[in-house]
Amino acid sequence: DEADKGTYPFYMLKEVDEQPNVMRKLAQTYLSEHGVPQIDDKLIKAMEAADRLYIVGAGTSYHAGLVGKRLFEKLAHIPTEVHVSSEFAYEQPMLSEKPFFIFLTQSGETADSREVLVNVNDAGYPSLTITNVQNSTLSREATYTLLLHAGPEIAVASTKAYTAQIALEAILAKALGEVTGQIVAQDFNIRQQLGLVATGMQAIVDEKDTLEKIANDYLMQSNRAFYIGRGIDHAVSLEAALKLKEISYVQAEGFASGELKHGTIALIEKDTPVIGFITQAKTAGLTRSNLQETMARGAKTLTIVREGLAIDGDDLILPDVDEMLMPLLSVVPAQLLAYYTSLNKGLDVDKPRNLAKSVTVE
Numbered sequence: 564d565e566a567d568k569g570t571y572p573f574y575m576l577k578e579v580d581e582q583p584n585v586m587r588k589l590a591q592t593y594l595s596e597h598g599v600p601q602i603d604d605k606l607i608k609a610m611e612a613a614d615r616l617y618i619v620g621a622g623t624s625y626h627a628g629l630v631g632k633r634l635f636e637k638l639a640h641i642p643t644e645v646h647v648s649s650e651f652a653y654e655q656p657m658l659s660e661k662p663f664f665i666f667l668t669q670s671g672e673t674a675d676s677r678e679v680l681v682n683v684n685d686a687g688y689p690s691l692t693i694t695n696v697q698n699s700t701l702s703r704e705a706t707y708t709l710l711l712h713a714g715p716e717i718a719v720a721s722t723k724a725y726t727a728q729i730a731l732e733a734i735l736a737k738a739l740g741e742v743t744g745q746i747v748a749q750d751f752n753i754r755q756q757l758g759l760v761a762t763g764m765q766a767i768v769d770e771k772d773t774l775e776k777i778a779n780d781y782l783m784q785s786n787r788a789f790y791i792g793r794g795i796d797h798a799v800s801l802e803a804a805l806k807l808k809e810i811s812y813v814q815a816e817g818f819a820s821g822e823l824k825h826g827t828i829a830l831i832e833k834d835t836p837v838i839g840f841i842t843q844a845k846t847a848g849l850t851r852s853n854l855q856e857t858m859a860r861g862a863k864t865l866t867i868v869r870e871g872l873a874i875d876g877d878d879l880i881l882p883d884v885d886e887m888l889m890p891l892l893s894v895v896p897a898q899l900l901a902y903y904t905s906l907n908k909g910l911d912v913d914k915p916r917n918l919a920k921s922v923t924v925e
């Protein structure tokens with residue numbers, strides 16, 4: 564039974580472990596043997612007709628949208644905005660002439676996101692819901708639907724839905740970019756890349772002992788922590804911080820590393836944990852110096868680095884995949900750090916206080 568915990572103490576750990584298979588499943592479902600995206604032509608035509616994409620979501624799904632923006636802009640060369648649904652619903656930004664809406668929602672039931680979709684439908688704009696739940700409200704009410712095929716996600720903290728959303732956004736961006744003649748999309752061997760991602764994820768989830776030790780040494784004693792990074796690493800830092808907050812109750816902040824010195828660095832004191840994501844060649848040196856700045860103020864720093872950018876003394880080394888897909892790997896240690904911090908504090912990992920799996924009130 565897919566929704567059975569089996570020998571796992573918590574669903575979250577099982578769902579983290581399932582991620583390599585979810586990557587393979589998405590590749591099988593949405594790519595031909597030769598890596599050609601198999602996406603409904605009508606959907607691609609509707610997206611091709613748009614002059615701007617609007618990605619809408621809440622929580623972790625919003626964070627997957629922040630990564631998606633980079634993928635759509637790089638691979639399909641289409642301007643893309645990302646919005647928190649509870650904000651968009653009540654203060655709609657100025658729209659372009661031909662908007663296309665993408666709703667990201669694991670459950671397909673988030674009330675704030677649905678409120679936006681209702682308005683989008685009233686205005687007659689085309690939309691796509693990317694969801695894990697077939698026949699969910701947002702899937703029924705959008706013009707198009709793509710399923711995540713991640714299997715039931717039971718733990719309140721979303722893990723495999725986040726990586727599935729990013730992988731599917733990458734497939735969609737590749738499909739759109741190919742149709743619109745973008746060389747970078749044509750050259751992007753997504754089937755091979757998703758294979759590397761699956762293998763890389765497996766290597767990370769096989770390092771549970773190391774991650775548990777880091778959680779104990781770095782995070783257990785502190786009620787505050789920072790994840791930092793630039794660009795796509797910043798997007799992942801927001802998700803990493805959310806994971807830690809919601810299940811371990813550590814007050815964690817995801818921060819653009821260059822922005823720290825403009826005020827927030829005042830919060831760094833002796834032994835404040837600061838974890839830096841370094842997966843993008845362009846900004847690696849900058850994030851390293853931002854980490855140094857926090858270290859000089861007493862922070863206990865930790866680096867999560869892509870192999871090709873690693874230097875002596877780095878803490879966690881991630882296998883190399885295309886930089887655009889590095890969030891699929893860099894988020895996994897953060898999921899496990901949150902898991903072990905929560906577990907070793909004796910908390911209910913799957914059902915953190917004050918939270919429900921899907922938020923059906925606005």
Ligand code: AGP
Nearest residue numbers: 622623624668669670673720721
């Ligand atoms: C993630 O760990 C959360 N518990 C939460 O932020 C969630 O992602 C959000 O409520 C959105 O849910 P959805 O994807 O089902 O719309």
